[in-house]
Amino acid sequence: MSSRARQRWHMARKAINLSSRNRKLLLRSLSHVILDVPDAAEDENQVPSFNINPKLLADMVNGKSLEFLNREGRVEKLTTTLESNLSIGISGDEDDLLKRKRHFGSNTYKRLPPKNFLFFVLEALKRMTSIVLLVCALISLGFGIYEHGLKHGWFDGVTNIVAVLFVVVVSATSSFGFSKRLQQLSYERTVFKVVVVRGGSHREVPAFEVVVGDVVSLQVGDQLPADGLLFKGFCLKVEEFVLTGESNTVEVTVRDHPFLLSGSKVIDGYGSMLVTSVGMNTGWGSMMSAMSREPDDHTPLQVQFHSLASRIGKVGLVVAMIVFLVLFFNSGETKLLDMFKTIAIFINSAIAVVELAIPEGLPLAVTLTLSNFVQQMKKENVMTRKLSACERMGEVATICTNKTGTLTVNEMKVVEFWPGRESVSYDDDGSIARKALELLNEGAILNTSSFVRGLISESDPEICSSPTEKQIIAWAVSENCTRISEIKRNCEVICVEAFDSEKKRSGVLIRKREKKEIHTHWKGAPELILVMCSHFYDKNGEVKFMTEGDRKQLEDIITGMATRGRRCIAFAHKRVREDSGQVCSNLQENELTLLGFLGLDNQCREGVREAVKLCEAAGVKVIMVTGDHVHTAIAVAKQCGILNPQEDQYDGVVVDGAKFRSYSERERMEKINGIKVIARSSPDDKRLLVKSMKQRHSPMALVGHGVLDASALHEADIGIAKGIHGSEVAKESSDMIILDDSFLSVVNSVRRGRSVYNNIGKFIQFQLTVNVAAFVLNFIAAVSFGQVPLSAIQLLWVNVIVDTLGALALAREPPSDDLMLSRPPVNQSELLMDSSSTLMWTNLAAEVLYQVIALLTLLFKGTSVFGLTENVTHTLLFNTFVLCQVFNLVNVRVMDKKKIFEGLKKSKMFLVLFMITILVQVILVEVINKVAGTEKLDWKQWITCISLAAGSWVVGLVVKWTHEKTT
Numbered sequence: 011m012s013s014r015a016r017q018r019w020h021m022a023r024k025a026i027n028l029s030s031r032n033r034k035l036l037l038r039s040l041s042h043v044i045l046d047v048p049d050a051a052e053d054e055n056q057v058p059s060f061n062i063n064p065k066l067l068a069d070m071v072n073g074k075s076l077e078f079l080n081r082e083g084r085v086e087k088l089t090t091t092l093e094s095n096l097s098i099g100i101s102g103d104e105d106d107l108l109k110r111k112r113h114f115g116s117n118t119y120k121r122l123p124p125k126n127f128l129f130f131v132l133e134a135l136k137r138m139t140s141i142v143l144l145v146c147a148l149i150s151l152g153f154g155i156y157e158h159g160l161k162h163g164w165f166d167g168v169t170n171i172v173a174v175l176f177v178v179v180v181s182a183t184s185s186f187g188f189s190k191r192l193q194q195l196s197y198e199r200t201v202f203k204v205v206v207v208r209g210g211s212h213r214e215v216p217a218f219e220v221v222v223g224d225v226v227s228l229q230v231g232d233q234l235p236a237d238g239l240l241f242k243g244f245c246l247k248v249e250e251f252v253l254t255g256e257s258n259t260v261e262v263t264v265r266d267h268p269f270l271l272s273g274s275k276v277i278d279g280y281g282s283m284l285v286t287s288v289g290m291n292t293g294w295g296s297m298m299s300a301m302s303r304e305p306d307d308h309t310p311l312q313v314q315f316h317s318l319a320s321r322i323g324k325v326g327l328v329v330a331m332i333v334f335l336v337l338f339f340n341s342g343e344t345k346l347l348d349m350f351k352t353i354a355i356f357i358n359s360a361i362a363v364v365e366l367a368i369p370e371g372l373p374l375a376v377t378l379t380l381s382n383f384v385q386q387m388k389k390e391n392v393m394t395r396k397l398s399a400c401e402r403m404g405e406v407a408t409i410c411t412n413k414t415g416t417l418t419v420n421e422m423k424v425v426e427f428w429p430g431r432e433s434v435s436y437d438d439d440g441s442i443a444r445k446a447l448e449l450l451n452e453g454a455i456l457n458t459s460s461f462v463r464g465l466i467s468e469s470d471p472e473i474c475s476s477p478t479e480k481q482i483i484a485w486a487v488s489e490n491c492t493r494i495s496e497i498k499r500n501c502e503v504i505c506v507e508a509f510d511s512e513k514k515r516s517g518v519l520i521r522k523r524e525k526k527e528i529h530t531h532w533k534g535a536p537e538l539i540l541v542m543c544s545h546f547y548d549k550n551g552e553v554k555f556m557t558e559g560d561r562k563q564l565e566d567i568i569t570g571m572a573t574r575g576r577r578c579i580a581f582a583h584k585r586v587r588e589d590s591g592q593v594c595s596n597l598q599e600n601e602l603t604l605l606g607f608l609g610l611d612n613q614c615r616e617g618v619r620e621a622v623k624l625c626e627a628a629g630v631k632v633i634m635v636t637g638d639h640v641h642t643a644i645a646v647a648k649q650c651g652i653l654n655p656q657e658d659q660y661d662g663v664v665v666d667g668a669k670f671r672s673y674s675e676r677e678r679m680e681k682i683n684g685i686k687v688i689a690r691s692s693p694d695d696k697r698l699l700v701k702s703m704k705q706r707h708s709p710m711a712l713v714g715h716g717v718l719d720a721s722a723l724h725e726a727d728i729g730i731a732k733g734i735h736g737s738e739v740a741k742e743s744s745d746m747i748i749l750d751d752s753f754l755s756v757v758n759s760v761r762r763g764r765s766v767y768n769n770i771g772k773f774i775q776f777q778l779t780v781n782v783a784a785f786v787l788n789f790i791a792a793v794s795f796g797q798v799p800l801s802a803i804q805l806l807w808v809n810v811i812v813d814t815l816g817a818l819a820l821a822r823e824p825p826s827d828d829l830m831l832s833r834p835p836v837n838q839s840e841l842l843m844d845s846s847s848t849l850m851w852t853n854l855a856a857e858v859l860y861q862v863i864a865l866l867t868l869l870f871k872g873t874s875v876f877g878l879t880e881n882v883t884h885t886l887l888f889n890t891f892v893l894c895q896v897f898n899l900v901n902v903r904v905m906d907k908k909k910i911f912e913g914l915k916k917s918k919m920f921l922v923l924f925m926i927t928i929l930v931q932v933i934l935v936e937v938i939n940k941v942a943g944t945e946k947l948d949w950k951q952w953i954t955c956i957s958l959a960a961g962s963w964v965v966g967l968v969v970k971w972t973h974e975k976t977t
């Protein structure tokens with residue numbers, strides 16, 4: 011026996027032994043028992059893996075019990091108990107992770123089982139129209155059997171029932187598919203990554219893989235993946251998640267308040283935590299579990315169409331009743347038996363009228379289109395978090411975007427260095443004063459919230475941080491040969507003020523271990539740093555007092571750099587006297603010495619200029635909201651084509667954030683139209699911008715990334731977070747995430763959003779043409795002949811084409827390029843009413859008119875003029891009707907273009923469905939005549955049908971041509 015087989019045999023024997031001891035286990039399936047055993051076997055050998063009860067740990071953090079923590083010997087002791095290490099984390103190998111998951115559980119939460127298909131079928135069955143139709147179909151079945159006996163009488167009744175069930179299944183499928191999509195979205199919404207330290211190196215892992223004992227690095231904007239204890243941190247503030255759903259800001263400190271709750275958000279500072287409970291042991295986990303049922307996120311269009319479909323259905327019912335009554339009172343039957351016979355036929359007609367009238371296809375088409383949108387967008391680097399965003403994207407009239415990484419590439423480059431008043435070019439002999447440069451490097455390395463991923467490689471470390479900080483550190487390392495580990499070894503960080511877009515600067519307080527000195531380092535937007543300085547280092551390394559003249563000169567340097575499009579960062583420093591042992595905890599903000607400026611170049615992304623142009627053509631305004639200097643903003647805006655080369659700061663197109671904030675509400679509303687760039691903005695400006703836009707009822711999309719952008723993202727019509735450099739908090743408040751951070755993806759989703767409306771418009775046109783044409787035809791036929799001309803199975807087939815094939819074929823139509831050209835954004839409230847839909851309505855009316863006339867002529871004249879039998883006439887009618895719809899589908903696909911075959915080759919789905927429909931139609935007419943109630947047609951008759959159907963193309967062309975001439 012191989013060792014593996016022996017092992018399994020061994021396990022199985024153990025299992026049986028075990029289960030015979032424990033009767034309960036036997037009740038479970040055997041495979042389950044066998045799988046369970048390895049734990050038991052292992053547990054027997056190395057009894058309890060961790061000497062602590064997960065429940066107690068959970069209670070400690072939830073109850074914030076310092077007492078318990080102290081009893082357990084604080085974080086240090088707990089770390090040992092949890093077999094972790096505060097500096098190198100857990101080992102993170104498979105066995106270790108498995109052991110932790112077994113004892114403490116994994117960081118996932120139980121989800122309620124999703125609603126199954128049957129649920130939706132029952133839902134659909136419960137609708138009034140379905141019930142009425144089903145009852146009618148049953149009655150018609152009863153009459154059929156009564157009249158013709160079981161053998162011959164069941165057919166029509168059963169076909170009717172199938173037709174009703176078909177309607178039910180279609181609407182259930184669409185709701186089911188939609189609920190699955192929502193579930194997928196709600197799952198994707200909860201997935202995020204965190205940085206953990208395992209085996210001594212930083213790694214990014216999905217939050218649900220975090221285990222108890224993990225050391226997690228926390229930065230501004232992170233979401234806490236689990237409950238835990240802070241053991242190292244600076245000015246860490248979190249917005250705490252409370253079970254009631256409220257949130258409040260809490261300062262977390264290592265000594266007095268180290269408790270961190272899962273689901274909270276870091277809004278300031280940074281730190282590291284030790285994970286103590288995960289998954290269902292946390293308050294967040296149990297809440298998420300309770301909420302895991304898919305949210306009710308129906309989009310406006312869906313709501314609109316659901317109610318439209320059910321309203322039409324009800325109207326259909328009423329009309330059917332009228333048809334029935336008219337027929338009944340006109341029939342003049344007196345004998346009871348005959349009366350029943352007639353009723354049965356009338357009921358069949360009534361069902362036909364209603365079935366064709368209900369556009370179940372509408373909600374289905376919307377659902378399919380939206381699903382398709384989400385899928386396609388994912389391929390194009392956009393993750394949809396809220397389904398309604400798909401539609402709203404098509405309405406967007408303004409896109410407010412930041413600059414760095416979105417309009418520009420994610421990478422920056424240090425291209426200018428000004429120690430003091432002179433710039434340094436690297437071709438120089440490197441005669442920069444050592445002292446100042448050393449301090450600057452120190453500031454660059456320590457005054458940051460970045461961390462090095464993996465093991466530190468001194469020459470080329472992989473730094474995780476914002477593009478700015480990444481570049482600054484890379485510059486210090488490569489140009490100045492700074493050794494990160496050496497600096498970190500020599501200095502201890504005492505206090506930190508982390509960078510955020512509001513403060514626009516960051517600072518640290520460090521203690522030099524050897525020299526016993528304390529230093530303050532600041533870096534940030536140069537104007538802000540300059541005002542804190544009283545001295546400066548000049549190029550030769552001398553500290554000089556900053557006269558007004560010097561200050562002016564330095565300001566000019568800053569403006570000059572900005573005009574060249576650089577992001578400028580100033581560095582300043584101060585040595586603070588070591589007060590004997592006294593803990594120094596605040597950063598000094600005056601009398602600093604300026605160390606120098608760095609200028610970072612940030613090129614525009616490829617294609618941004620074209621994308622901005624495209625937006626302009628599409629009537630979408632682009633506003634750049636950046637934290638950068640006014641001149642930097644102008645330079646970059648000109649590069650991207652947001653500003654014309656002549657436009658200037660003084661034209662009202664560019665405003666300073668401070669000025670924008672100071673406007674009164676009215677002023678802001680007046681000016682907002684002209685604004686194209688907001689510079690030196692704070693996150694609050696974005697909120698003000700969103701608010702004003704909302705007041706103007708102009709739908710807007712906002713791109714954001716920082717933690718402070720969250721509320722603006724939330725309030726914007728469409729909040730778009732950046733995938734790479736966006737904080738978790740920003741992502742959480744967004745409707746969409748651009749995974750590649752690129753502005754091009756935003757523009758692309760506008761195009762896709764428009765195609766959602768476009769495709770739905772096409773489908774409405776198609777579906778309503780069939781509905782109305784069939785309805786009118788059947789109504790007239792029923793009233794004049796007492797019977798609809800189509801047999802039950804023919805009706806069923808027509809309904810299949812109408813409700814599903816059309817939706818399937820049109821929902822996947824790729825967006826055409828001209829969706830963005832010379833077309834204003836869609837206006838939701840005017841949907842189906844605005845100018846672009848006039849064509850749709852005219853088209854619809856013309857098609858219906860043509861079809862009804864053609865078909866009625868066939869119906870009324872078929873027998874009398876052409877001498878056809880009644881059955882051949884009806885087959886001709888049926889065939890022409892179906893072919894008309896298929897031809898019209900081709901016509902509708904391109905809506906307003908005259909070249910109806912353009913791009914047809916690319917629409918694979920469309921072609922396949924087109925072929926299938928025609929094939930089935932041929933089979934119905936030529937092969938299964940008996941079942942379908944048709945008569946074989948000769949080639950002349952086929953040509954007649956096809957020519958009549960092709961008439962719908964002619965009608966379409968005429969309408970499009972007239973539309974073009976009149977507009």
Ligand SMILES: Nc1ncnc2c1ncn2[C@@H]1O[C@H](COP(=O)(O)OP(=O)(O)OP(=O)(O)O)[C@@H](O)[C@H]1O
Nearest residue numbers: 412413414478509511514533534535578636637638
């Ligand atoms: N890590 C940092 N440390 C210190 N100062 C910074 C840092 N990053 C940026 N700054 C300074 O703060 C200013 C604003 O930067 P911020 O990152 O807030 O811009 P933003 O609002 O995100 O704009 P955008 O992303 O459009 O460029 C910059 O011009 C720069 O001078």
Ligand SMILES: [Ca+2]
Nearest residue numbers: 365366368370
């Ligand atoms: Ca229908």
